[in-house]
Amino acid sequence: MAEVEQQNQIQRSNSDIHIKVKARVYPRANIAFKCNFCDGGHSDEQVGFNGDCSDDVIRNNIELEKRTWCSSDDCACGQYLKCDITRSELEDVCNNGGFVCYESQMLRDWKALAGIVQTGERKGQPMKLNKVQNNSLCVLTTRDPISIESEIYIFGIFLVDETYEGDNQDEGYVTTKSKYRIKLYPKEAHKMLFWNYHANDNQPEVPVWSSGLHRYFEDEQAIQILL
Template sequence: MNLINKKVTHKRFGTGSIVEHNDSIIEIHFASESKKFVYPDVFGEHLKIHDQSVAHSLEEIIQKREMARQEEEWKKEEEKKLQRKKHELRLEHEKLMKNHKLHPESQMVFWCDTEEQNSSLTEWKVFSGEIKSGNNKGKPNKPIRLHQNSAVLLTSIDSGMPEKERRILGVYMVNEEFIGKLCEDGNIPAHSKYKLQLTEQESDQLLFWQYYVNEKSPEKMTWNTGKYRYFDNMWMAQILRDIASFKSDQEQELAQQFFEHFCRMNQIIPQELQKPNGALMRNLA
């Protein structure tokens, strides 16, 4: 907008004409002197322009700038609120970390259906499923036992095969920042480093029921409902030890590091680990 030579009236300096302006400064020549002002802020309360059509255009510019300023202030306030919320969550996270006590069964075994067999090993996360009844029906299950010491075992069973043939597909430690009690979406992501996929041949060697047993019915190998179960920390250590024993090259090194890291996180002495004694082993005895 060209404002050069437009007549204006200032509350204090009287009538004058605009001699120069840009996006931030306007210069006005009055009877005895020239003055510079902030543009367009000076218009409105302190300065009036005589040309009504220009005055209307200036009013629109000022309104738009005011709206932009208010929006910027709103964004800053929302950012402050977000930072406060993050700070509160971080304090809660640190408190949970500090006060966390190891649960003897803080590992998860997950039942992968056909679609999940691929997605869980490419995306390296699983979904804990939804609550089936009650006031929270439809909301994601919170995997409350899972913590930084927890690992997730991925398993599947081929169609038509008995439950005792359930195979282990892979395993991962939960993400370094993961705390089950704070998990709102039901997604359980993997650790940045400790995650292992088994080949088909390796899976055939590693059957889940070699390690797992329902102590209430030790002779039974059944999994009728639910996407996951919690199970013993020692059993997961046995599984990781055995995976490390048949992996080779770089994968063997990672598997060994995974096993050692898991034992440290779960206060397990590797040398004291027993041989697997799951339901499958007991039925063979």
């Protein structure tokens, strides 16, 4: 009986032990997003990224550049190009709170999302943002149709005041409601070449983004961009 009581006592003691797993803490970093070109809402004051694209850009993104989401059966732009919906219906989706693409609402909502893995074993899984924090700088980049990687330019920046790392269900995102955001005029934006301020770690002389929609960078580069 003494032995049984001793085992019970050990079990009770073990049940009182709470194992604390310390969450991994990442150093704060700034973030840049690579965005498909979108001329929705294009004007002398902005490149676009505030509405559905023109017919020419929709064709470019789907037929020439074969952008993954643009070419998806679920994308309203692809449905429009195949005449499954009208231009008016496409505009209604975009203007009435429906989802067309990340880019079409980027300078409306000032929100950038990490995206979904498109290839490999993790295809379909949401991506996370684990280094971005409040007061990180977010840089939005793109390149014009029929241009090359070295011509990627910055069209908007903002100071993050809300961030979500993401989980197994939803991708991470960064956004802002603060006054600390800048939307560049097209002429200004085309002078702000991203590779003038950032370089690849392994091959700094090669201006190629490669895979992934986002990448992190340090405060020194952020300061140079702001200057």
